[in-house]
Amino acid sequence: MDKLLEIVTNAAEIVTKAATLLCPDFEENTQTLQRKIELLKSRKVDVQADLQKAGKKRKREVEDWLINVENNITEFETLEQEIQCSRFYSRQKLAERVETMTKEVMELDEQVIFLEGFFLRLMKVLAS
DSSP states (O other): HHHHHHHHHHHHHHHHHHHHHHHHHHHEEEHHHHHHHHHHHHHHHHHHHHHHEEEEEEEOOOOOOOHHHHHHHHHHHHHHHHHOOOGGGGGGHHHHHHHHHHHHHHHHHHHHHHHHEEEEEEHHHHOO
């Protein structure tokens, strides 16, 4: 029985090492994505607070941005669950999804600069 346990443990270690070799930056990339998602969540809250302060109806572009942010947050939460349950053979696909999501989140983060410019213009008009 001890020999069987040793074989299973060794096999698990081999699979883990193989996964690390195939996707060497997987953990680091996932953590980077998680940090970017947290930043995006904070920016979403800031945008919503600015909208409330302005007391104006949202532009469609702002509404679309908020929807896209929420969709990315939800997708990341699903991805986190899949990563927790992942097996060796699915790691490569998950690594590709992490990379794709990171690019999408970075694009949304860049868009917030434009949105903030819109808010600044709106606040100046309201202050006049």
